[in-house]
Amino acid sequence: MAGLTLRNVGKSYGALQIMQGLNLDIHDGEFLVLVGPSGCGKSTLLRMIAGLEDITDGTVAIGDKVVNDLPASKRELSMVFQSYALYPHMTVAKNLAFGLQNFRMPKAEVERRVAEAARILQIEPLMARKPRQLSGGQKQRVAIGRAIVREPKLFLFDEPLSNLDAELRVQMRAELASLYARLGTTMIYVTHDQVEAMTMASRIVVLRAGKIEQVGTPQELYTRPQNLFVAGFIGSPKINMLAAEVRAEGGRPVARVAGFADFALPDLSTRDTRLTLCVRPGALHVGEGEVISEGTIRLVEYLGNETLLHVALASGQVVLLSVVGPAPYRAGQTIPIGFDLADLHYFDAEGRRLEPALPAQPQAAFA
Amino acid sequence: MGLDEATRIAHEFKLRRLKRERNGRLLKHAFLIGVSFIMLYPLFWLLSASLKPENEIFGNVDLWPSVFMVENYTKGWHALPESFTVFYVNSAIVTVLSVIGNLLSCSFAAYAFARLRFTGRNFFFALMMMTLMIPYHVVLIPQYVQFLQLGWVDTYLPLVVPRFLASDTFFIFLMVQFFRQLPRELDEAAMIDGCSPFKIYWAIVLPLSLPAMGTAAIFSFIWVWEDFLAPLIYLNDIKSYTVPLALRLFLDQDGQSAYGQMFAMSVLSLVPVVIFFVLFQKLIVRGIATSGMK
Numbered sequence: 001m002a003g004l005t006l007r008n009v010g011k012s013y014g015a016l017q018i019m020q021g022l023n024l025d026i027h028d029g030e031f032l033v034l035v036g037p038s039g040c041g042k043s044t045l046l047r048m049i050a051g052l053e054d055i056t057d058g059t060v061a062i063g064d065k066v067v068n069d070l071p072a073s074k075r076e077l078s079m080v081f082q083s084y085a086l087y088p089h090m091t092v093a094k095n096l097a098f099g100l101q102n103f104r105m106p107k108a109e110v111e112r113r114v115a116e117a118a119r120i121l122q123i124e125p126l127m128a129r130k131p132r133q134l135s136g137g138q139k140q141r142v143a144i145g146r147a148i149v150r151e152p153k154l155f156l157f158d159e160p161l162s163n164l165d166a167e168l169r170v171q172m173r174a175e176l177a178s179l180y181a182r183l184g185t186t187m188i189y190v191t192h193d194q195v196e197a198m199t200m201a202s203r204i205v206v207l208r209a210g211k212i213e214q215v216g217t218p219q220e221l222y223t224r225p226q227n228l229f230v231a232g233f234i235g236s237p238k239i240n241m242l243a244a245e246v247r248a249e250g251g252r253p254v255a256r257v258a259g260f261a262d263f264a265l266p267d268l269s270t271r272d273t274r275l276t277l278c279v280r281p282g283a284l285h286v287g288e289g290e291v292i293s294e295g296t297i298r299l300v301e302y303l304g305n306e307t308l309l310h311v312a313l314a315s316g317q318v319v320l321l322s323v324v325g326p327a328p329y330r331a332g333q334t335i336p337i338g339f340d341l342a343d344l345h346y347f348d349a350e351g352r353r354l355e356p357a358l359p360a361q362p363q364a365a366f367a
Numbered sequence: 368m369g370l371d372e373a374t375r376i377a378h379e380f381k382l383r384r385l386k387r388e389r390n391g392r393l394l395k396h397a398f399l400i401g402v403s404f405i406m407l408y409p410l411f412w413l414l415s416a417s418l419k420p421e422n423e424i425f426g427n428v429d430l431w432p433s434v435f436m437v438e439n440y441t442k443g444w445h446a447l448p449e450s451f452t453v454f455y456v457n458s459a460i461v462t463v464l465s466v467i468g469n470l471l472s473c474s475f476a477a478y479a480f481a482r483l484r485f486t487g488r489n490f491f492f493a494l495m496m497m498t499l500m501i502p503y504h505v506v507l508i509p510q511y512v513q514f515l516q517l518g519w520v521d522t523y524l525p526l527v528v529p530r531f532l533a534s535d536t537f538f539i540f541l542m543v544q545f546f547r548q549l550p551r552e553l554d555e556a557a558m559i560d561g562c563s564p565f566k567i568y569w570a571i572v573l574p575l576s577l578p579a580m581g582t583a584a585i586f587s588f589i590w591v592w593e594d595f596l597a598p599l600i601y602l603n604d605i606k607s608y609t610v611p612l613a614l615r616l617f618l619d620q621d622g623q624s625a626y627g628q629m630f631a632m633s634v635l636s637l638v639p640v641v642i643f644f645v646l647f648q649k650l651i652v653r654g655i656a657t658s659g660m661k
Contacts, residue, residue: 052555073561085552089574098570099560146556 002063002076002153002186003028004049010057011044011210018044019210022058026188027202031180034190035197035233036207042190043158045207049188050079050156062154073102077154078147082162084139086131092142093118093127096149117145120179137168144179157189161196173199194234198222206230228351231278237308239345240284240319242277259313260293266341266356270348278345281308281320286327289338295319297333302326311337417630424626436627440635443628447616449605451632454613458592459639461526461609465591466584468530469538473583474576476533477542478568482554492543499536503596511600525601526591538583545579546572581650588643592636610636 004026011019019041026032034042047053049060051072059066067075078099086095096117100110118124121141131139140160147155160176161169177200180187191197197204198218206213206221206229214226218234225231231239244255246265253265257277268275286309295311298318307327312318321337329335346354416424417439419432427433444451479485480492514525533539549572557567573580595611602608605616614636617629 047555050555050559052558072555072558077559079556079559081552081556083550083552085550085556087553087556087571098557102561102566146560 003030004154004186004188005061006049006058007061008058009045009048009055009060011041011048011053012056017210020057022210022212024205024212024215026186029184029186031187031189031200031202033197033201033204034188034207035192035194035204036213037233038192039209040207041210042192042207046079046156046158046188046190049154050077051075075154076150076152077156078150078152079156079158080143080147080160082159084131084143084160084163086139086142086146088131090130091127092123092129092131092134092145095131095142096145099146099150113149113151117148120148120182121145136164137172140164140168140172144176148179148183153186155185155187157187159191160189162191162193169196176200194236198234204234206233224353225278225345226353228276228278228347231345231347235280237281237320237322239278239280242279242317242319244275244277246273246275257291258315259295259317260291263291263341265346268346268354268356270354272349274349275354276347276351278347279339279343281322283343284319284321284337284339286321286323286329287336287338290340292336292338294334294336297329297331297335299331300327300329309335311335413630414634417627417634419627421625421627424630439627439631443617443625443631446625446628447605447613449608449613451610451613451635453606454608454610457523457607458609458611461523461598462588462591464523464527465530466587468527469535469587470580470583472531472533473535473538474542474573474580475568477539477546478572480539481543481546482567482572483564495536495539499540507596507600514601520601521603521607522601523607526594526597530587530591535587538587541583542576542579545576549575578651581647584650585644585647588647589640592640 004024006022006024006026009019009022009024010017022045034045036042044053048055051067051070055068059068061067062075062077087098090098093114096114097110100113105113115124118127121144123138123141123145126134126138126142131142134142140163143160157176161172164172173196180200189196189200201218203215203217204221205215208229213233214221214230216224221230221234225234228241232241242257242260244257246253246255248254249264253268254262255265255275255277256262293313295313297309298312299308299310301308301310305325307323307325307329309321309323309327309329310318311321319337346356348354411430415430415432418435418437419427420434420436423433476495480488480495510525511520514520517524519525519528553571553575554567557571562570593611594609595615598609598612602612608616610632614629614632617625617632
């Protein structure tokens with residue numbers, strides 16, 4: 001087991017710089033999830049850690065050993081690929097043993113490890129089959145098995161669940177989480193699915209365009225997103241963003257949001273007059289709240305445990321509102337909606353988070 | 368019109384349609400059989416000529432021989448100063464070595480072009496593709512001079528050694544195209560599993576490329592087995608002749624026409640090609656069946 005340190009890591013293809021000055025400390029035994037929209041560089045970063053891509057700038061260290069020039073096989077890590085990358089011409093047993101045999105491990109030890117992995121992943125009946133005779137979930141297990149037998153210091157996962165159907169994905173997610181609990185090895189997991197990130201991670205790294213937007217626990221990211229991008233990326237259904245114009249009135253900031261009555265803001269210590277106020281769909285209420293407005297329901301989505309209302313404000317902006325359980329509303333209806341100031345996230349003109357002065361601490365609502 | 372009547376009419380229409388379809392199919396098959404016959408006619412002619420008495424070969428258009436001259440085969444085998452056993456062994460040596468050489472060296476070169484990163488890769492690939500366009504006859508004389516200086520003339524070396532040096536561009540190209548289709552993640556998984564580039568080639572890429580290898584093996588076998596020009600140039604001693612060279616000896620014998628025997632030996636010379644094709648064609652099919660990645 002080992003932690004991982006990235007110092008000023010950069011990546012460029014010729015003149016094209018896709019990643020620059022990345023710093024990150026991954027703790028020993030941590031389940032770190034790299035998340036971000038496609039093209040944000042999360043897979044590239046993982047492949048740089050794996051040794052499949054050159055590191056053009058900075059250093060990557062596993063434990064306290066810089067591995068920049070170490071080939072992938074010497075980094076004592078294993079990787080699970082999106083396509084599983086099982087060797088099609090080898091049986092499951094051979095797929096598991098192949099790497100160990102390459103490292104000239106004694107035969108008895110290879111057999112012990114393969115049997116152990118097969119038992120953990122419950123793939124013992126499949127050992128004689130070829131990959132093409134396996135279902136998606138079984139292939140996934142074998143791919144994970146191939147990673148475990150190495151007993152690596154570091155596990156890398158590159159979107160391992162994205163080829164599975166929804167039901168299997170949820171199941172494998174739980175299995176991966178329990179595998180992590182059992183092995184306790186450092187894991188780095190790339191996904192574009194924020195639900196996977198939220199449910200499995202000890203910490204999440206949100207990446208965009210080769211830069212780290214925020215690093216934190218799932219709860220930190222959800223309750224205190226550091227910028228608009230993270231606010232919009234983490235959380236499902238998506239957070240509502242309201243453009244606000246702020247002016248001083250009697251020494252206190254007052255916000256005007258289209259569709260709402262003007263309301264006083266807590267002290268945000270900013271001079272920006274154009275802010276973005278974000279409120280989670282669950283923090284918008286029907287008919288109550290410190291700030292009240294009216295809207296017309298465009299769409300009602302009943303999800304069983306909650307109902308999503310798409311509500312058009314007077315300004316034309318559609319906000320999402322989630323109600324627990326079934327809701328007696330239908331499209332076309334006009335309803336009063338409102339929110340409390342404590343539930344708002346404030347962002348300045350550049351999209352950076354603003355912390356309101358006490359007493360209006362937004363995270364108080366989640367404490 | 369009653370329901371029964373309607374059913375009867377519908378049934379009749381159905382019968383007519385089926386009949387029309389059947390006639391269409393018959394016509395199509397008749398046409399295809401006719402075309403196939405035209406294409407296969409030379410082969411039939413060869414087969415029939417190999418079994419005919421000498422005077423019937425060019426005198427009788429009937430494909431069916433009046434008497435079956437099986438001794439064309441038995442006598443033909445020993446008609447030349449050396450028996451055909453010698454020629455077959457010679458051909459087999461040259462062909463087998465050439466096929467092995469082609470498969471090894473071309474797949475090696477192709478793997479480098481398809482998978483390894485090195486300076487000038489695209490340039491060398493383009494250069495190699497250009498050699499595909501040079502006709503053999505252009506390099507014939509310089510090559511001959513070269514091999515003469517090496518003292519390789521009248522040995523099998525000029526026929527075999529170049530095959531071990533990836534000289535058949537077409538096969539390299541074929542394999543490059545095939546290797547490029549293999550998912551790169553397999554290479555990467557193998558890299559993490561501790562494989563060197565050579566091990567990836569040997570343990571991952573080659574076993575997954577059986578269809579391409581089969582195709583290259585078949586073509587290579589056919590081309591080398593049937594090759595007449597290169598053996599003609601480099602082999603002087605009749606003891607080292609390959610089968611195509613030997614077949615030509617039947618015509619060299621002045622006055623003595625032995626067409627029946629020549630055709631008989633020609634028919635036999637096709638047998639290894641057919642056997643090889645049948646064997647390796649299975650490999651191609653099996654390769655396709657195992658290459659399902661996901």
